[in-house]
Amino acid sequence: MKTDLQQNIIDATQNVFDTMLMLPITSGEPLADKVYQFKDSVSGMLGFSGDIQGMLTIHCPQKVAFAITEQLLGMSVASVDEDVKDTIGEMANMILGGIKDAFLHQGTDINLAIPTVMAGRSYQVKGVDYASWTTVPFCLNDGEFLVELKLKTLK
């Protein structure tokens, strides 16, 4: 499958922020080194399978997770509660939905699982070594978040 994963991630993420959030974001260069240690953060994970298997994860520092939730729900948020977790899970859902569309144009069909959301003062999220990964950082006013796409590489 010939596709520019970086562009797929940027387009899908940008679309969510332009439409439902109406928050300006800028994308950065894909990370050269894996980031897997997170502090005071919220991470939404969503697996997918079908023509290709993988996982999409969005990692947000708490402040950014709060800003996104407040923007989507129109109410202020003081702690990582159900609304914040559901919002980050829904972000993963919508971003991967956009990536699914891009894959479909390439003739690759994927089905989404259900999102899981992790949160904590300090945690690590690790993948498997048989997956390729692309992580794109995005900036908004309240900070930076990462969108990471892992794909099972064909042996």
Added chain:
Amino acid sequence: MGKRILIIDDSSTMRKIVSRSLRQAGLDFDEILEAADGQEALDLLEKEKVDLILSDINMPNMDGMEFLRQKKENDSIKDIPVVMITTEGGADIIGEAKSLGAAGSIKKPFKPETINEVLSDLI
């Protein structure tokens, strides 16, 4: 009594998000009702009058498609317009929803303008 919209989605957060989008879209309605799945929606519709329904597809207990099927068989509610809200909506899923009576579909993520375009004629 003003217009009432029913939102069916298993995520309470998603229901809040859709509620907010409806208000931002500037549509003419007075009240929003909520249900967590197709069965809850059918139970609610036995007692409450509703002018428009927005429904998720993937829900536990009774999903959006089954809700459409059962609604079609019920004379008192079969004519209420239903718009499906999808994340993964491929042409086949949307086609199936339409064949079951859905008036349209909106794919997440959506702008308030899209809500307006799809819904303003239906409410």
Added chain:
Amino acid sequence: MDLQKHITDATTEIFETMIMLDINAGDPIVEKINNFKRSVSGVIGLAGSCKGMLAIHLPDKVAMSITGSFLGMDVTEVNDDVTDAIGELANMVAGNIKMILDEKGNNVTVSIPSCVHGDEYTLDTVSDSKRVVIPFNIESGQFLVELQIKN
């Protein structure tokens, strides 16, 4: 859908064949457990005609002992070997569950796993799906297998 039986059968089979550790399944845990301390959680998605997710939650100690059995070596810290092994364990249990669901007429595929590790973290699924959590006891302690299926 008898999720309790699917989880118990799928997990027990892996432990009896590949890991070769004695294992005992307990009754489903009804209270919500989403807070984990000094633990490792392997998470993998299920998609296709059933949407869902499988997670295995283990205290560090138990994760290390299972990895030790898997790899045939002493494991004294939660390192990459442990997170890889637990990810692989989630993969195998999900694979078994996929086979069981497919035998019943479904068409399920699994994603790739991820592994979470931390001193204290919460792990929640977003949807209101049917959720079953089964505790398993092995010599080094107890771990949980959680399966959520949306429809």
